[in-house]
Amino acid sequence: PDGKPMIGPVPGLSNVYLAAGHEGGGLSMVS
DSSP states (O other), X not given: OXXXXXXXXXXTSTXXXXXXXXXXXXXXXXX
């Protein structure tokens, strides 16, 4: 792990995305 947040589609699950590792900031930190 590089300590960076991850966001993207979940393989095998249509229309499901994962946003993890933002330490409480959630999607507000994704640009």
